[in-house]
């Protein structure tokens with residue numbers, strides 16, 4: 001574990017470079033920045049994720065000391081100010097270090113004097129961050145700043161009746177990682193190891209939804225949207241069934257063989273294809289796991305930058321892909337077979353609405369089934385130990401939802417769809 005050094009200049013320059021790319025709308029990667037930080041990756045991650053968690057609030061803090069509107073600032077200056085404000089207000093980096101290091105990163109005298117002036121004001125007249133929250137009659141606008149989340153996300157109907165603010169509040173806080181070892185899921189902190197000590201990182205929702213497939217040795221199983229293989233390799237490890245993994249991304253599929261080797265599990269058959277037009281005969285599989293491409297809104301705890309990368313148009317596009325994938329995948333299910341439709345989204349439109357619309361269109365041979373063929377808390381000692389066993393999965397109209405506001409975990413949705421046993425006359 002790297003020692004925390006919130007005042008390292010390496011952090012500042014890497015974080016500012018990521019934030020500048022973000023501001024310019026260029027692709028960026030926090031993971032790539034972390035690999036460049038080497039021994040200090042942990043604290044760089046904390047700095048960057050923290051800045052994205054508090055971005056709207058940081059913008060208001062900076063704006064309070066800056067006469068120019070933030071929209072008019074050069075991307076590098078914007079990034080330096082926002083990251084420096086986070087270091088000063090949330091990481092307790094000494095004021096003189098914050099100002100001095102930001103100064104050293106400025107290229108031109110004009111930039112230097114602006115940065116100097118703003119940061120000196122910010123640190124000299126320091127107030128509690130709460131002071132910068134809006135207190136308007138528009139409660140959504142207030143929540144948007146408090147949780148630094150675009151308004152449209154707060155307005156989108158969720159897969160739960162819990163107040164959106166509660167769900168978002170949990171998703172805007174750090175989340176623990178979980179590591180699977182065979183059929184047990186542990187908090188990484190509890191087993192004092194990372195994946196180098198064995199096992200693989202998987203969310204409780206992903207883990208439970210795979211168990212819900214109830215795979216038997218004789219089954220033909222398809223994992224559609226399988227890359228980079230987290231759930232496919234879990235299936236390969238826990239069951240001797242015949243597995244096929246399919247995904248539209250060749251690059252993501254290429255990561256699976258090495259991961260199978262690392263875990264010491266047999267490599268399933270892999271296929272690159274568009275799941276909307278799958279190259280399999282109808283009724284070929286006993287079990288299908290469809291991990292649909294989604295907004296991944298349930299994972300904002302780990303990827304807070306995602307809050308600013310999603311768009312309503314992107315959501316619409318995903319919804320139509322999800323529906324086509326589900327329709328096509330159901331056509332591959334044998335009579336009596338089970339399909340698990342899963343997403344790590346908190347939005348109803350990507351979850352129950354997809355299942356409902358697809359089942360309405362299909363003949364009556366498919367039905368949602370709420371059987372959970374296992375006791376999920378038995379497999380996740382952390383939840384049992386903390387007496388969270390009472391807090392069962394939240395049942396929605398078509399499936400189950402792991403609710404960040406209740407379970408304190410990443411948001412996750414899955415529906416178990418069963419095909420009736422009788423062959424349907426055509």
Ligand SMILES: C[S@@+](CC[C@H](N)C(=O)[O-])C[C@H]1O[C@@H](n2cnc3c(N)ncnc32)[C@H](O)[C@@H]1O
Pocket residue numbers: 224225226227228229230231232246247248249252273274275276291292293294321325
């Ligand atoms: C949520 S991720 C899957 C994660 C994976 N199941 C795991 O556990 O590691 C969704 C996947 O769907 C794939 N995908 C997107 N559109 C697709 C399509 N039309 N056909 C097949 N796969 C698709 C993406 O490439 C992505 O790998």
